[in-house]
Amino acid sequence: MKKTTLLLAGTSLALGTTSAFAGSHTGSITAVSWGGAYTVSQIEAYHKPWTAATGNTVVSEDYSGGIAEVKAQVEAGNVTWDIIDVEKSDAVRGCDEGLFMEIDPTSLPAGSDGTAAVDDFIPGSFTDCAVANIVWSTIFAYDSSVTTNGPKTIADFFNVDAFPGKRGLRKSPKANLEMALAADGVASGDIYDVLATDEGVDRAFAKLDTIKDMVVWWEAGAQPPQLLADGEVAMTTAYNGRIFNAVAGEGKSFEIVWDAQVLDVDMWAIIKGAPNAELAMDFLKFSTATEQLAAQASYIAYGPARKSSAPYVTTYHSNADLEMGPQMPTAAANLATAIPNDFEFWADNADELNERFNAWLIN
Amino acid sequence: MMDSSGSLLAVDGTPLRRKLAQSMFRSRVRAFGLALPLLAFIIVVFVYPILDFLRQSVYDARFATLMPATSEAMADWDGSTAPTEEMAAALVADLVIAKKEKTIGKVATRVNRELSGTRSLFTKTARNAKKMKPPYMEALIKKDKDWADIETWHAMKTASRVYTPAYIVAALDRKMLADGSIIQQSEERRIHVQLFARTMEISFLVTIFCLILGYPIAFLMASLPLRTSNLLLILVLLPFWTSLLVRTTAWIAMLQAQGVMNDLFVVFGLATDEDRFSLIYNKTGTLIAMTHILLPFMILPLFSVMKTIPPSYVRAAKSMGATDWTAFWRVYFPQSVPGIGAGALLVFILAIGYYITPALVGGQDGQMVSNIIDFHMRKSLNWNLAAALGLVMLVFVMFLFWVYDRVVGIDNMKLG
């Protein structure tokens, strides 16, 4: 606890001295991320301290996921972005397509407790071209002020008789198929084995069929809290951080159900041919350090990708009574039935399952 | 003067036709010169990029370029016999290079498109390719039994074609096999034909709704004095001054279950509070929002045509004993047809390519072809398929133009 205070004091000191460096900054990078509360957490925990420490500035841009823009920039030979926050599947695919620079994990700084980076990061934090910064998850949530006796399990989400009302789902097979199988009784450890078979896919779609008519499809992360707030749906899948922020920041009475949450990581990747690749690499190393990842956790409920960050995770930045630890997808209580996203599976099968999903949607 | 063949001659004896061509030549050169800058501009920034992109619908050299030996070894293989050791050797050699050059991801992605699940097969095998020893076929199968599956090789064979109809075929819900034959996709994966049909249906309905709503307004505007009609015109154009995204989002606020429209329905007892209408995130929402957004494109050509119809026609008809309706239907309406044609064609073609609105308010059954193109552009990165879908749509729109020209006549269209 004492350590934490010191760390925070150090951060605020660094923040306070930003202006002193402003005149002497040497460069600027363009960091692209998902916008909203998530980008805010990155600005507070990464950008500002980095600017304070190095004098370099960060131009923050928003995008809505996918790597089409990156592909367009690289193929046109006109790269304007430097570093981008991507989902793991996109990190892998972008690497395959030659859109991202390779990153050697051993070049990353060791954790604050001295553990080497490759051991400090949780498993699955590295691909050839990207380094994880946070762990997020797809959960489902409801408004407890409307639904008093709320759902408890993923099976309840698919039970429209006991829990009537519309459902919000992301317009993508990812997470939906996993949750459907979990609701159908597949143990979280067996999900991808089942999904690898044709019968398993059929089974997942059959489960989705049971609620298909009740579904409102969302695409952007900001939509599900809005759908809940508008009363457009009774419950919806969502990114846990978005729901947390609606609760902590806007006082909504949303409840998260952690059963069968699908864990995933977000990663930093540096675009091949980035105008400020070296600075971007420096920024990547800085922002994925123990302290920065821990600091980010006080702005949004996404778990730090480094184990060494866990002890520094404290309370919500604007509410000292709100402990962030239990809000994390990685909190022990939330992990019991969690499904870690199998990126290898999705890299292999995304095309086919997307195709099937799209066809299923319109039929 | 005439020559022996009977064609007219000019005074100096040259055929009149040639004389005319000579005298016209200068003015033609001048006309061409005047059009040249715009022509060049359009070709450079419009025609060329589009053609270049559309080329991707039939051209994909990724596999052939990155796996040259394999492609060559497979060139003569007809897919009916078992893969040869020669092919396996070429494959391993290519994999070693691809691993070294870090192009294996591209190769794997390309083959994965033909046969799902082969991506990891390629990346895994490539990692070990360097250590493999002949006989290569056995070595490959030892690494992963999927190499014994002829389907894997079929997929590579299909991927190795540089010019391939595979994407266009896929855009029509068909699948090309290694031997070049084309079969229909399995039922649960057919999507595009149905989507094209739905796109047509939505565009058609939107056009009809725009016509039904726009015709009376245009008629009113054309018959009002200039001051009043100008005011109405401004009201019609008002939505153009707001961004498309804002207008679409406003429809969400209007139409959602807890939105303005449903609140009104509840107030007037047309719906109960528990059982509100689903006006959005479905086809209804798409139709309502698109009709609203495209309405001005119907009203403007209608108005500009109706403005030129003198009131004396209807008066003449009435003086001859026609009732108001007969005068309208037999005399006024036929003369407004060029405006209907122009407006309908404009709205229909704009509607076919609509994308933001169905994406936001369309839900699952209000999606259109443009949304799947967007999906392949941004999410799946299958730009070849996106180009193929675009090409199919382009051909279809051209066909519609042709039909329109045949039925109504393109010169019969008036935009103002």
Place this chain on the structure above:
Amino acid sequence: MAEAQTKAFVEFQRVQKSYDGEVLVVKDLNLAIPRGEFLTMLGPSGSGKTTCLMMLAGFETATHGEILLDGKPINNIPPHKRGIGMVFQNYALFPHMTVGENLSFPLEVRKFGKSEREAKVKRALDMVEMGDFISRRPAQLSGGQQQRIALARALVFEPELVLMDEPLGALDKQLREKMQFEITDLAHKLGITVVYVTHDQTEALTMSDRVAVFNDGVIQQIAPPDELYESPENSFVAQFIGENNTLEGVVKEINGGVALVELDSGDLIDSKPVNVSKPGERTRVSIRPERVEYNKDRLQKGAHTLKAEVLEFIYMGDIFRTRLRVAGNDEFIIKTRNAPDQVRLTPGTQIEIGWMPEDCRALDA
């Protein structure tokens, strides 16, 4: 008067029309048209003549007053039930129909059978000598041909009353004169009543049984063409119909149907008092150019004469047109027939001119 009312086929009774509630376009119009008459409404644009026609056709409603057709008020009858044929300024032939379809249209809406329609259409086309053009489109016809088709279309359903709104305005002079004759001829042959609107006074004079001269929403005079020309009742009509010389002055005395007028130049002339009633009134005397005489032998004894100076002589073929300065007026015109014994006046010559007192009309100032 009572008899005239029963005879009238079309009648306007105290009709007023205003579009904006502030200005009267037609002011208190009273007009009776007997069956079979060819009546022309003549006047400058904005005089209210077209408005009257449109009220009769039913496309405008009278703000006040009653319009009767064959003794029945028609204010509340919609245009299509009035059974009035109409020819429009720009013909209004339906461009999407052939000539035959255009003519067939009024018969179709009247539910005539097919064979009857064909017979009537053929008869109407033959009447205007356009039988060969039945399958043409209006755009393929010349202006004169379109005009005939428009006429045939207005007549094909055999209306008793036909309205024509400046139907010849778009034709060239020669064709116009030919059509003027054809229209009157046809109207008289068919015995239909025609109300014809024009701003061309020659047209009005040559075609009509009676002409109603409109100005400022009021009928200035309604009379047969000769009466209108020879005896205009006010200076507007005198000015508007034909060419006219005016001289201004004051009435000195009125005696035995002759008014003695002292012109502003001081000269005295005799004239016929038309709308002057007592000495001291200002007046405008009007003399037709062809009634002015300068051959002393032909001048009446004792008539007042005026001195004139020849300013310009124009040879016009059938007539000579000579411009004079008379009593300070430089625009005094005389017209003389190109007869073998006629003198051609040369500019600069001083002459004396005179006229019969009854040809010189003292009108309102």
